[in-house]
Amino acid sequence: MRTSTIRHSLYATTLVFAFAAIPFGQVAAQDAGARMQQSSENQTVPDKAADAWITTKVKSEFGTTKGIPATDISVSTHDGVVTLSGTVASQAQKEHAERVAQRVKGVKSVDASGLTVGGTPPAEK
Template sequence: MRTSTIRNSLYATTLMFAFAAIPFGQVMAQDAGARMQQSSDNQTVPDKAADAWITTKVKSEFGTTKGISATNISVSTHDGVVTLSGTVSSQAEKERAERVAQLVKGVKSVDSSGLTIGGMPPTEK
């Protein structure tokens, strides 16, 4: 009888410590996750959402603008800076794509140095 009481007390104590440790583990995991997020990318969630919206809007504008082959142009955005890459048929199409992207709300600047004209490599600025 005495052995089972000691055993039950030992089980109860072990469970108590195990359940008490769970919140500490969660806090440590949250801290580690926050540090990893902060060190890998200083951009906030609203900033990322704004960049995603800008990218989508620029692609949409390309799709509805005559003289721009939207399927040949890749668009990415970081901190409001739109980067265009891919192939366009002429200098006029490249300039039109730059103008259309620049007119999208939230765009700070446009980098079109990655756009090539008809398969020619981009020119150095």
């Protein structure tokens, strides 16, 4: 009988500690998420300089490449990923702009989902 009481007490204590630990786990997960977001917002100076250089180089390439309406395409870069937005006259121009941007040294990938063919550019959210 005494062993049963001790066993029940141990189970109860274990449950109390287990349920008490859940909020701490949630806080730790939130902190980890906040740190990840903060690290992406806090690029180092060399990373920002590299991104600025890539953006400038892509814009320069657009300006000197025949068949790309450089003034109609906006370029931004974050962590080596170039984002293109604006409007081009044809699918061929869009693909050409993607290829030109991809060839720039330091570009990891090109996101041209904001680059529309004809019509108006996508609305900003």
